[in-house]
Structures are given as structure tokens and as C-alpha cells.
Amino acid sequence: MSRSILISGASIAGPTLASWLSRAGWEVTVVERFDHVREQGQNIDVRGVGRQVIRRMGLEDAVRAAHTGETGTEFVDEHGRAVATFAGGTDDTSGGTAELEILRGQFAKILYEHSKDGAEYVFGDQITALHDDGSGVDVEFQRGSRRRFDAVVLAEGLRSRSRALIMPDARIHELGLYNAFLAIPRTGDDTDRWRVLPCGRGRMLSLRPDNLGTTQASLSFISDVRGLDRLGHDDVAAVLRATFADVGWVAPRVLAELDNGSLYFEDIGQAKLGTWSRGRIALLGDAAHCASPVSGMGTTLALAGAYVLAGELAGHDDPRDAFARYEQVLRPLVTKAQQLPPGAPRIAHPRSRLQLAAFRTAVRVAASPLLGRVSGLAGKYMTPPAEAITLPEYPIPAAAA
Structure with missing residues (x-):
């Protein structure tokens, strides 16, 4: 008898879980509050065990074909002159620029296309209530009719609304950092x-x-x-213009594009929860264990977590046993990912002129072929722990790419 599962969230972790579980014989429904797959989004990278997951899905070539074209990382001064340059990674894990870089929206679309034939996708709706009676979960939706599932997985963001339905006491570990992303017209000066x-x-x-x-x-x-991050667009734009008004280089060019419709603004933090499940309801991705963009591990954790969760659900009759095993396998990787480099994120956001000068000296040393190897700074700050665990082998066939 097939089992049913509801997955909330159609970004990275949700469609990955949907793909694996549908191949394992589950009846999969994915609900997404937006009315389409969101194709916009900033650069993300796929590293370590995350690369292993997309290989097992047969998607590495598709991801590589959508590469952003980024070849390395360069720190510059206020005139745009290079201070220190680092080549892109040439293996599965290393480098500030990973060997596989892709836009978040394009990756989400690849994963959706890979999973849509085996799963029911419901766009433009969201969960409003969850009732777990021990043998199943009754789910209420904002628009759709009430439905019952054997298990529910909330593959949502750091500040997940649905998570609050089962873990109202969950608290975010704030990093004191805001980040704004937007796409701007390319010019001949860009590299x-x-x-x-x-x-x-x-x-x-x-x-x-x-x-x-x-x-x-x-x-x-x-x-x-x-x-x-809860302000409206106009107020966020005003904050950014005031904050970066005196910055040189391309700041005026970027600030002039804040109203072009692509602005995304977030308060950066981490999800450090004591457990990732309650009964037959589990958390996945950033809702469970966000390590923040500072870690360079968000996509890797989403992919690895979805793969492990699918494998454990396929191998256990009771979802609660699968959730416990999923956490046991993945927790060591999450713990490593959430241990940010020393001083991060403030070390890369120096306040005083003295701190800025010290930071520039440090990146010059790290970029030096000789001094960089001796100091180990490049490895410490630019190589995430994306291979901190060995992925289990689960007997689930991957769909064709």
C-alpha cells in the first residue's frame, strides 16, 4: 500500500525530496505559497555531499549547463582595483567560488522539472493548520480543501510560518546581518x-x-x-540608499536599480533547533537547520537533507522512526556547517579603518601562493565542510535526467 506525504515548499529541498520519494513509491503532494516556481534568486553553489546527491539524481550535467560563468573571487578597493584574487574551485568542495555555481531560481526549476511527473504540485496555497492524531496528519489550507496525509514535511525558509504551527517556541539565532540581492544591467566593466x-x-x-x-x-x-526585513519595499530601499550613500565604486549604479523589481532583502540568521520533528511532521532545509548564506552550505544541506530523509522514509514503516534516523545521520553535517569561520560575519564587514586595513592585509596573505599555504587562511575561510559526513546508500532508483 502506498503512503502519502505533503511537502510544503518548492525551492531546493522540497522538490529534491519529492523526486526521491516518488521513486520510492510514495504519493507525493507539494504545496507552494507562490503561484509558480520562483526563477529569480541569487548565486548559490553546490558542494561536497550536495554534488553527490545531484550525481545520484543524474542532474550534474544539467546544473553545469546552467553555470553562472563565475571563475573566481576578487576583493577590491573603493576604486574597483584588485586587492586579492582567488581562483575558483576545481573540485567538489573548495574555493570561495565553487566549481559549480548556479542561480537559485534556475536550480529550483531544474529540480521541479525533474520531480513534477512523480508528484502533484499545488501552487498558490499554503498550510493554515496541522492536526496530528498519531496515525496521520489532517492538513488545512488557505484555499484548498482539508486533506489527510501519512506524513508532512515543512521544507520552508528560516522564518517558516508553518513551523510555528508545531514549534511555536522555535527561536532564530540572529547574526546581526542584513543582505539585499538584486539583478542589475550588465556593463562592459563587469567581469x-x-x-x-x-x-x-x-x-x-x-x-x-x-x-x-x-x-x-x-x-x-x-x-x-x-x-x-519586515518593512515595505520603499522603506527598505530608503534604508539601503542611506546606508550606502557615501560608498564609491559601483554603489551609485546599484542603488539606482533598487526599484527595478528584483530586490530581495533578508535578515540573516541560523536555525538551531533541539529537534527537527514533532510526531508525523518534520522540518527540512532552512526551516530545520539554516546555517546562513555566510556558511556557504545552504544548498548542500538542503540536498543532503532531502536525500537522507527520503532514504529513511523509504526504509521505515513509521515516519517517526525515519525522522529520528534522518536527524541522527544529518546532524553532524549541520553542526559543522553552523560553525562559521572565526569572526564571521563581522570580520568581513569591518567597521573601522584599522579593521578594514587589517582585513585587506589578511586577504592579501591568503591569496599569496606561499603565505596562503603557510597561513591556511584561504582554506579556513573559503572551504566549507561540505564533505563532513559520508552519505548512506539507499536502494531508491533515481529518475532519468
């Missing part, structure tokens, strides 16, 4: 490197290439004030 400008006073500006003919810009800053 194929991720160019990063620490601006002083706790601010950073960067540009990254993409494969769409535009450039991905980000503006980040340290702040002790929480809640700015």
Missing part, C-alpha cells in the same frame, strides 16, 4: 569574477556574473536593529 568590496562601517558590496546577461549585486550591512 567573470565575484568582486567584493568591504566598505567600512560594517558594510559590504559585491557583484557577481550570471548567465542571463545581467549582473547579480548584493549589499550587506551589520546592524543591531532587527525587523528591517
Whole structure:
């Protein structure tokens, strides 16, 4: 007898879980509050065990074909002159620029296309109530009719609304960092490197290439004030313009594009929860164990977590046993990922001129062929622990790419 599962969230973790579980014989439904697969989004990378998952899915070539074209990382000064340059990674894990870089929206579309034939997708709806009676979960939706499932997985974001239905006491570990992303028109001055400008006073500006003919810009800053991410677009734009008004290089160009419709603004944090499940309801991805973009591990955790959860659900009759085993297998990887490099994120957002000078000296040392090897700085700050666990082998056939 087939078993049914509801997955909330159609970004990275949700469709990956849907793909594996449908191949294992589950009846899979995915609900997504947006009315379509969101194709916009910043650069993300696929590393270590995450690469292993997409290989097992037969998707590595598809992801590689959508590569952003980024070839390395370059720290610059306020005039855009290179301070230190790092080549892109040449293996599964290393480098500030990974060997596989892709836009989040394009990756989400690849995973959706790979999973849609085996799963029912419901767009433009969301969960409003969850009733777990021990033998199944009755789910209420904002628009759709009430339905019953054998298990529910919330594959949502760091500040998941549905998570609050089962874990109202969950708290976010705030990092005191805001990040804004937007796509801006590409110019002849843009390069194929991720160019990063620490601006002083706790601010950073960067540009990254993409494969769409535009450039991905980000503006980040340290702040002790929480809640700015809940402001409307106009107020967020005003905050960014005031914060970066005196910054040189390409700041005026980026600020001029804040109203072009692509702005995404978030308050960066981590989800450090004591458990990732309640009864027949489990958490996955950022809702369970967000390590933050600072870690460089978000996509890897989403992929590995979905794969492990699917494998355990396929091998256990009771979802609660599967959830316990999923957490046991994945928790060591999450623990490593959430241990950010020393001083991060503030070390890369220096406040004073002295701190900025010290940071530039440090990246010069790290980029030096000789001093970098001796100091180990490049490895410490630019190589996430994406191979911290060995992925189990589960007897689930992967769908054809």
C-alpha cells in the first residue's frame, strides 16, 4: 500500500525530496505559497555531499549547463582595483567560488522539472493548520480543501510560518546581518569574477556574473536593529540608499536599480533547533537547520537533507522512526556547517579603518601562493565542510535526467 506525504515548499529541498520519494513509491503532494516556481534568486553553489546527491539524481550535467560563468573571487578597493584574487574551485568542495555555481531560481526549476511527473504540485496555497492524531496528519489550507496525509514535511525558509504551527517556541539565532540581492544591467566593466568590496562601517558590496546577461549585486550591512526585513519595499530601499550613500565604486549604479523589481532583502540568521520533528511532521532545509548564506552550505544541506530523509522514509514503516534516523545521520553535517569561520560575519564587514586595513592585509596573505599555504587562511575561510559526513546508500532508483 502506498503512503502519502505533503511537502510544503518548492525551492531546493522540497522538490529534491519529492523526486526521491516518488521513486520510492510514495504519493507525493507539494504545496507552494507562490503561484509558480520562483526563477529569480541569487548565486548559490553546490558542494561536497550536495554534488553527490545531484550525481545520484543524474542532474550534474544539467546544473553545469546552467553555470553562472563565475571563475573566481576578487576583493577590491573603493576604486574597483584588485586587492586579492582567488581562483575558483576545481573540485567538489573548495574555493570561495565553487566549481559549480548556479542561480537559485534556475536550480529550483531544474529540480521541479525533474520531480513534477512523480508528484502533484499545488501552487498558490499554503498550510493554515496541522492536526496530528498519531496515525496521520489532517492538513488545512488557505484555499484548498482539508486533506489527510501519512506524513508532512515543512521544507520552508528560516522564518517558516508553518513551523510555528508545531514549534511555536522555535527561536532564530540572529547574526546581526542584513543582505539585499538584486539583478542589475550588465556593463562592459563587469567581469567573470565575484568582486567584493568591504566598505567600512560594517558594510559590504559585491557583484557577481550570471548567465542571463545581467549582473547579480548584493549589499550587506551589520546592524543591531532587527525587523528591517519586515518593512515595505520603499522603506527598505530608503534604508539601503542611506546606508550606502557615501560608498564609491559601483554603489551609485546599484542603488539606482533598487526599484527595478528584483530586490530581495533578508535578515540573516541560523536555525538551531533541539529537534527537527514533532510526531508525523518534520522540518527540512532552512526551516530545520539554516546555517546562513555566510556558511556557504545552504544548498548542500538542503540536498543532503532531502536525500537522507527520503532514504529513511523509504526504509521505515513509521515516519517517526525515519525522522529520528534522518536527524541522527544529518546532524553532524549541520553542526559543522553552523560553525562559521572565526569572526564571521563581522570580520568581513569591518567597521573601522584599522579593521578594514587589517582585513585587506589578511586577504592579501591568503591569496599569496606561499603565505596562503603557510597561513591556511584561504582554506579556513573559503572551504566549507561540505564533505563532513559520508552519505548512506539507499536502494531508491533515481529518475532519468
